[in-house]
Amino acid sequence: MSAVFDDGLSLFGVRRMMEGVIPPVLCTASPDRVPNVSYLSLCEYVDPLHIALSYQFFNRSRENVLATRRAALTLDDPYTGGGVALQLEYQRTETEGPVFERLRAKLMGVASHSGMDKVFHLRGADIYRVLEMRRVPGRRELPAAAPRVDLPTNSRLLSERMANCEDLADLLDTLLGGLADLLRIDHAMLWLFDASQQVLTLLASRGYPVDGAGAEISVGEGLVGTAVREGVPIRVGHMMNMATYARAVRERAGESGLNAVPAPEIPLPGLKEPRSQLAVPLRARGRVLGALLVESRHDQYFGYDDEDALMMLCGQFAVAMSLMQPPEQEAPPPATAKSAVPDAVGPLLRLKRFGRDNSVFLDDVYLIRGVAGAILWKLVSEYLRSGRCEFTNRELRLAPELRLPDVQDNLEVRLLLLQRRLAEQDAAIQLEKAGRGRMRLAVSRKIVMQQDAS
């Protein structure tokens, strides 16, 4: 049986209606034709003739579908108020593979905002063949909104700007600046993934009162943590709506005696009340190196086209970041380089490290941890031992005491993060560039180091 679509309609063309801004409505019927109407949480485009619907709970709809294999679905256009009505034939349920993973990632991204990770369990992706798709007649539709920017052209401009960057700091500033200037994305955070610690660290942000560099979240936490864990982009266009939906499920789960009902929602990072978010993984060489999170105070701010554009730009950023290792300096600078130790003025600066996670404190104020913390400890140790204040990336890379598996991939990034954290705190230790592949420690107070083994 061939599919019957109204003129000009295609499943690809109605992808935006599957976003869940206006939840899709599913109608099934029992074998004796008793109808059942319910709302769905997720609908996903699969190919020109198939869609996938989330299967989370065994309920009346599913019982009907397994018995009759038929369903009707309506989708509403979140921009115009138009809609389409589909006739579906159930094909199969997938519990693995790309469609399942995409649906699961979206579900987890939404669930993580409400502490619903355990209850929002995706049992499967139900694959349906679309038998018919027709426009809902008789609606007075609004005109489609004009595009925010010329996305293809401006993405290309940003890509060209990024291609001209010579170091990581420049690349980072160019990306975040270009998002604002060219793509009108005013709130963005760039998170790095530390596989050894299984945490994400904020490298830089733009559009917030506080920069927040060095802040950490767990993998799987929030939209960005889920995008990193699953390695796919996740977009939520109407966050209040989804949060309300999640709360309803949680309450039903509680009434049903499900014991994995966590407590209150996890506070959203960044904007206090974002209406739209999009998290895009930074992927290079088959690995996820971090993620870009963009936010807006407007509903439905990011569409499929934004997702496509940011996937491309983030891919370019990730490859550039992983390749952007400056030429190695063969020999470290001579140990006779002039020490920056000033005459003793003011109190001692106390640098304290906790060995368990390499977290570093300056005068009892947390600075950074992990790879970046270990690097600072090494630099200052060497500085105090020999008076040397210039260092090369190469010697850090080869330093046996760092023993950090990730350092080969991220040294430049960690140095940049450390540099920005020190600058942000206006610390008495600063890290400056001293040429390609070289850095200089600038110290304005005397330092005492304190190692805590715990």
Add this chain to the structure above:
Amino acid sequence: MALTDDMIQLLSAGVAHQVGGCSNDGRPVVCRGLAAQHEAGRLLVIISAESGFEVLEAIRQNGRIAVNLTLPENYRSLSFIGDDAVVRGSGAAWRPLVNERHRAFSDQLLRFGIPPEYTNAWYSAPDEHLVAIRFTPTQARNQTPGPGAGNPVQLIPIEFEK
């Protein structure tokens, strides 16, 4: 069976209406409803004959109907099932009820940042397209998303006046 007071209050709280049916050859169909009200143990629901033509056809075939009411502010969702649905009357007489329900629904969606202009697209049926369906609910189902969606909810047995 009759609706509880709680259910009756839900009808005017600003709910979204969805009306489902199933043709004799097993084709499930659904359309957006415009208003619903309780009438002495029966439920009346208004739809647009143009957008709901398939639902009307299925109801005329077998009288089976499911009406889903969902309150956006908390996703509380109930369905009423019946098997004696009939299509009755049409026209401007239903306009005041439709307008009232439309206003309440728009107020609900405004909380989510969806402007009234948007819902106008759904409520734009001209008077001559407004159609009323009446039926006796034989079953109510809790359709709030989550485990157990579709499970029955108690209705009140009707006590006829003597």
